[in-house]
Amino acid sequence: MSEAKTILIVDDDPDFVSSIKEIVESAGYRALTAYDGKEGFTVASAQHPDLILLDVMMSERTEGFKVLQQIRETKAIESTPVILISSIYTDLPAFKVMPEAGQQAADLFLPKPVDPANLLKEVARLLTEGRKRPTRRP
Amino acid sequence: MTAPVEKRVLVIDDDEVMLQSCQQVLERAGYRVQACDSGRAGLARIPDFHPALLVVDLKMPELDGLQVIDLARRADPELVVVVITGYATIETAVDAMKAGAYDFLPKPFTPAELRLIIGRSFERWLLAAESARLRQEKAELERKFAAVVSHQLKSPLAAIKQNLDVVLLAPDALPGSALSAAERARARLAEMLRIVEDWLTLARITKDTLSEGDATCDLVEVARAVGEEHRASAEAAGLRLELRLPGAPLPVRGDATSHAVLVDNLLSNGIKYNRPGGSLALALSAAAAEAVLEVSDTGIGIAEAHLPHLFQELYRVKSEATRGIAGTGLGLAICKKIVSELGGSIAVASGEGSGTTFTVRVPLCATDKAREGQEAS
Numbered sequence: 001m002s003e004a005k006t007i008l009i010v011d012d013d014p015d016f017v018s019s020i021k022e023i024v025e026s027a028g029y030r031a032l033t034a035y036d037g038k039e040g041f042t043v044a045s046a047q048h049p050d051l052i053l054l055d056v057m058m059s060e061r062t063e064g065f066k067v068l069q070q071i072r073e074t075k076a077i078e079s080t081p082v083i084l085i086s087s088i089y090t091d092l093p094a095f096k097v098m099p100e101a102g103q104q105a106a107d108l109f110l111p112k113p114v115d116p117a118n119l120l121k122e123v124a125r126l127l128t129e130g131r132k133r134p135t136r137r138p
Numbered sequence: 139m140t141a142p143v144e145k146r147v148l149v150i151d152d153d154e155v156m157l158q159s160c161q162q163v164l165e166r167a168g169y170r171v172q173a174c175d176s177g178r179a180g181l182a183r184i185p186d187f188h189p190a191l192l193v194v195d196l197k198m199p200e201l202d203g204l205q206v207i208d209l210a211r212r213a214d215p216e217l218v219v220v221v222i223t224g225y226a227t228i229e230t231a232v233d234a235m236k237a238g239a240y241d242f243l244p245k246p247f248t249p250a251e252l253r254l255i256i257g258r259s260f261e262r263w264l265l266a267a268e269s270a271r272l273r274q275e276k277a278e279l280e281r282k283f284a285a286v287v288s289h290q291l292k293s294p295l296a297a298i299k300q301n302l303d304v305v306l307l308a309p310d311a312l313p314g315s316a317l318s319a320a321e322r323a324r325a326r327l328a329e330m331l332r333i334v335e336d337w338l339t340l341a342r343i344t345k346d347t348l349s350e351g352d353a354t355c356d357l358v359e360v361a362r363a364v365g366e367e368h369r370a371s372a373e374a375a376g377l378r379l380e381l382r383l384p385g386a387p388l389p390v391r392g393d394a395t396s397h398a399v400l401v402d403n404l405l406s407n408g409i410k411y412n413r414p415g416g417s418l419a420l421a422l423s424a425a426a427a428e429a430v431l432e433v434s435d436t437g438i439g440i441a442e443a444h445l446p447h448l449f450q451e452l453y454r455v456k457s458e459a460t461r462g463i464a465g466t467g468l469g470l471a472i473c474k475k476i477v478s479e480l481g482g483s484i485a486v487a488s489g490e491g492s493g494t495t496f497t498v499r500v501p502l503c504a505t506d507k508a509r510e511g512q513e514a515s
Contacts, residue, residue: 013293019300026307087292113296113331116303 005127008032008049010040010067011085012058016112020053023116024123037063041070044077051127055112056086068106081126083119087112107131143267145169145260148189150180150206151222152198156245160193163249164256177201177209184213190263191256193243196223196230207237216270218263220255222247284341292334299327329464336468339399340451343475354503355394356387357429358422364401365420368409376414382421388429391503392480400476403469404433404496410463411494412437428482429502434495440488448486449474473498 007029011017014035021031032049034040036058044052052071056064064084072078084106107126110119147169151157154175161173172187174180177198183189192210196203207219221234224245231242240262241255302324309317365381372379390397401420408418416436423430438459440448447453452467454460473496477484482500 013297015297016293016300019297019304022304023300023307087296112292113299113303116307 004028004030005050006030006032006047007123008034008040008044008047008052010034010037010043010052010058010064011055012036013055016055020114020119023119024053027120027123029123037067041067044071044080045074048077049080051123052080052082054082054084056084079131081107081131083108083110083122083126085110085112085114143190143264145191146187146189147171147191147193147256147260148180148183148187149173149193150175150177150198150203151193151195152176153195156195156222159249160252163252167253167256169256169260177203177206181206181209181213184210184217188214190216190218190267191259192217192219193256194219194221196221196234204233204237207234207239211238216263216266218259218266220259280341284338292331295327295331295334299324299331302327332464333466333468336466336472339472340468340475343396343472343479353393354389354391355397357390357397357431357500358383358386358388360394360397361401361420361422361431364398364405367402368405372409372418375409375412376416377409377412378417380417380419382419384422384424388422388424389503390429390480390500392476392500396476400473400498401431401433403473404431404498407469407496408433408435408437408494410465411435411460416493424502425499427502428499431498431500432495433498434493436493439490439492439494440486441490445486445488449484 007024009017009020009024009031010033011020012035017033017035021033024031032043032047034043037060040052040054043049054064054067056062058064060066064086068082068084071080071082086109108122110122145168147164149157149160149164149171151160151173152175157173157175161171164171172180172183172189174183177194178201180192180194181201192207194203194206194210198206201209203221203223207221210217211219219234219237219239221239221242222245223230223234223242234242240259243252243255247255302320305312305320306317306324312320362381362383365379365383369379405418405420412418412435418435419433421432421434423432440455441457444453444455448455449470451471453471454465454467474484477498477500480500482498484499485497486494487497488494
């Protein structure tokens with residue numbers, strides 16, 4: 001039996017973290033939590049989660065983007081799938097990836113609040129497919 | 139309290155005596171005066187002296203007063219101008235006003251007259267400065283409000299919704315009454331989040347955001363993407379969704395997100411206010427220099443009395459047929475705002491019980507490719 005996949009949840013809202021933790025645990029994943037960008041990066045570097053759920057606006061407005069760049073620049077975790085989660089963008093499905101994050105940086109953008117079924121579906125998809133490397137734009 | 143404003147006046151007159159007496163009178167009245175004996179010398183002082191007021195003689199050699207006014211107001215559009223004229227005819231006064239002067243002083247004038255006119259003009263400058271400051275403050279407040287709403291209001295709502303989701307993860311564990319209460323609470327929350335989202339969209343759409351970086355997008359691609367996103371919900375509502383899109387791109391000004399919001403709102407309405415077995419069509423075409431987007435449904439329609447108000451914020455058609463349909467009353471206001479900012483138009487044709495058609499026209503922007511194509515044909 002393979003070990004349960006690990007998902008790191010990074011968000012400065014403890015209520016959000018605890019509810020997302022419940023949701024991913026209900027699907028059999030192991031959850032790690034962090035409450036700001038710095039802690040998130042530290043946990044990610046030390047524990048190498050299989051996937052990261054990352055809030056954008058924490059104590060800084062674009063903290064999530066910075067953490068994302070740090071992750072992509074760190075060899076051991078550069079290809080970990082990352083789902084950005086934020087309340088500051090349109091929920092139109094065709095525009096999920098925030099342009100500021102760069103298409104090549106985040107694997108998916110989900111608006112807050114996330115729909116549990118959709119979140120679990122996307123998590124499962126990214127865990128199976130792994131991180132695709134979209135072609136860099138000139 | 140803010141620091142008292144320095145009352146700076148630039149006086150330009152080639153008549154030395156007049157210049158000095160104006161300077162004396164005004165300095166005694168508390169103004170800081172810069173006196174210059176020619177238009178050229180006076181204009182050169184504007185950038186560093188930053189006068190609120192310009193007092194200028196109309197009749198001077200070299201640059202005359204009207205030329206000075208024109209150049210000075212180009213350098214500082216906020217400058218309030220008073221002209222001194224030795225031959226106070228109606229024509230010269232009119233000319234000066236046309237050139238942007240606020241008031242005029244016919245020669246000869248007494249110190250009291252000078253103080254009165256300058257005092258009044260300075261009040262005018264203060265008011266203009268104050269209203270500019272307030273406009274800026276208002277824009278800043280609106281921007282901040284949108285940011286605060288987005289995060290401070292949406293975050294707790296999102297957390298509440300997410301926790302209700304957890305409660306509802308195991309519906310079987312809940313007694314029936316608790317289950318239905320939690321489900322109702324979750325539905326109301328979703329509704330509230332939708333309202334916040336719509337208000338934010340409305341606040342976000344301005345000329346600036348739409349033309350940011352001279353954004354353009356292909357309306358065909360946007361319409362196809364958004365149309366496909368609605369296929370499932372249309373089918374769930376028992377509707378046939380038809381997309382009639384041209385093969386070639388239709389480049390339009392504005393970012394893809396705003397256009398997507400527009401198409402999304404129109405299609406959502408076409409689904410919400412429809413009837414099972416009905417249909418919904420999204421058609422896109424080019425006519426002259428415009429992209430024409432038509433969303434037509436076979437739904438419940440809109441009575442004529444409502445049509446003039448349809449694009450107003452918070453206006454909702456209340457009838458037996460619409461009672462059970464959730465909405466914020468902002469969707470069409472958002473559409474109208476997006477279209478207006480893009481220099482286009484939106485129109486509606488409908489009748490009670492006979493379906494509705496929305497027609498959006500937005501200017502096409504010619505791409506190099508499109509231009510080549512036109513030249514070739």
